[in-house]
Amino acid sequence: MIFVDGLPFPTDSSQERDALVNLLEHPKLVSASNSFEAMQEVKFSASKERALQGRWVYLFQREFATVDPALIDFIGTDEATTCVGLVIRNQRNGMTSVAHMDSKKVVDTGLTQMLSLVVDKNFEVDLDVHLIGGFEDVLPEQANGSTRSKTLAEVDGYSFPLCTKIIETLRKRQEKFHIQTLYVLRHNTRRDSQGNAYPVFNGFLVKTSTGSVIPASFDRTTRCPDEIVRRIRVSVSYEDPNWNAKLLDTYDTQNDRFVIAPCTWTIWQQHHALTLQDLSDEEILLQCSTSPSAEGPEFVDNLRRQWDYLIQQPLWNLTFPMRHPRVFEWTADGSWKRCLFSPQDSWNEDRAQTSLQRT
Template sequence: MIFVDEIPLSNDSPSSPLGSQLLVALMEHPFLTCVSHSLKSMKARKVEVSTQGRFVYIFQREYATVDPSLVDFVGTDEATTCVGIVIRNRKSGMTSVAHMDFPKIVEFGFTQMLSGLVDQNFDVEFDVHILGAFEDLSTKHSNGVIISEHDLKNDGYSFPLCAKIVETLQKRQEKFHVQTLFVLGHNTQWDSQGNAYPIFNGLLVETATGSLNPANFDGTSRCPDEIVRRIRVCASYEDNSWDGKLLETYDTHNDRFVVAPCCWTIRQRQIAMAFQHLSDADILFTCSTSPSAEGPDFVDNSRRQWNYLIQHPDWRYSFPMRRPRVFERTADGGWKRCILVVAQEV
């Protein structure tokens, strides 16, 4: 159930305020509108590998639940039509962050996130922050005004995802205090040609306080195992073991990355070989849900993934014996790969 400004959201409208209706109502709520205006005055924090503090970064379709005694910051970026979601246990400070990219992963994705946040105290309540998913309508708007609910829910990728997220929160039994809803019109700006793009595409949460900042990560801080984790995002759509799920990435209790295995097919290599010859513009329009809104390194990141798939078409090279890839934190806050030794029978 959703709470806003400590007050439960009413379900008393003539038609149940779920999905699109609920989202529109929340977007117009005075408390959340005020928070969005405050966020717009902030600058995105730049996160580099040299940034002080222990942090955990998650890619698209991943999630991680972190313990504030082990991790100082957790975040994600590169969200255009995707959504970054933060759920924080008000009592323990345990925090889960997910980068959701498609409505069908939302329901089970919340179950995955909450599995590491709920303890024996069934009265626990959660703070929630939602950021990303700009107004990706095909019709250009010069002033940022949402024309109608019909326009939003029948066009673009962002609105259906956001609607599913708030609908799922409202239907669940847990108490979710929505503190931030910086999506769609709130998170949209326009260039001189009328192209829309997000104001912020990333977030960083300070685990000790639960405070949220818009953030951008550079190439050195999107780690560990960047390329394999990026490839898993695309491959997971063809791997039935990940159907409807967020990708498992991080070991909460031991503060290490355990990148669960994912299979990719020869088709992925064929696509890589075909796409590597495309122009930069064609890559954007072929591979992105928001070609005019992607970051400057989108094309380079895509090419590096394809090169890896061409060189290593068999997923078992990356996940021998279908075992995870494990990375432990180093003394300086970085990550090192652990070689898993398989015991042999005598």
């Protein structure tokens, strides 16, 4: 169930579209959106990280992680256009889960994954929730579902159905979700002189000790560890039935390390990468993005680097030898170090077996 400003949000049979619109217009959440928009975006880089003197976890699209504030100081994500970042924080102990959701198909199972380490079944807890991302990728008057001759994406866009599904799922669950920030859709939309829409912010950073959320962007040095492999894993997971309707595991909360579960790719994906590499930047945007005009300057380059990796490494088992995950631990200076897989590590072994595409 949803709470706003300490009060339960009505859970009658009204349409979920109406519930979302009402929340977007709620004075408390409008004020929170205005405050969030007034913040200065933090440009997160390796030098910034050293200045912050803390450990951080970064999430790519479709990934999630749950962190303990005693171990991790910051958690964040960026590169979101039509995607939505969801933050859930236990008010009692500060356990914080963050997801970068890219489809309404992952919401139901994804929310269960997020809550598994945030909610203690022996205690009734209040959960702070922040939703940030998504923008008006279609005009508001179009997002009404009335034009059935068009595809769903043409009528509703991508952001609106995703936000609607998240709100619907939060309302139907028994946990107490206190929405603190709803910086999505029209609140996160700016328009140029021609009326083209863009997100105001594409990312955020959560300070785990306090639960405060600020706008943020990250550079390549802080999107780690294992940036390219994780990006590829996002892409190939859409064809892996083991990840169907699920968010991707990244960070091992109990052992404070990253565990990149194995994924596979085929010769077909190598051929596909070769084909896409021959396209112009404009063609890549049109074919590979849900919001071509709103992508950041690194979007095409990031895709080309993924395709280069697939072309140079056509055999997935060179990246994941013996179907073992890629494990990273902290070093003394606060960076990540790849470590060898241990056969005695049952946690990793279980993840390796359940996440691998059957070939």
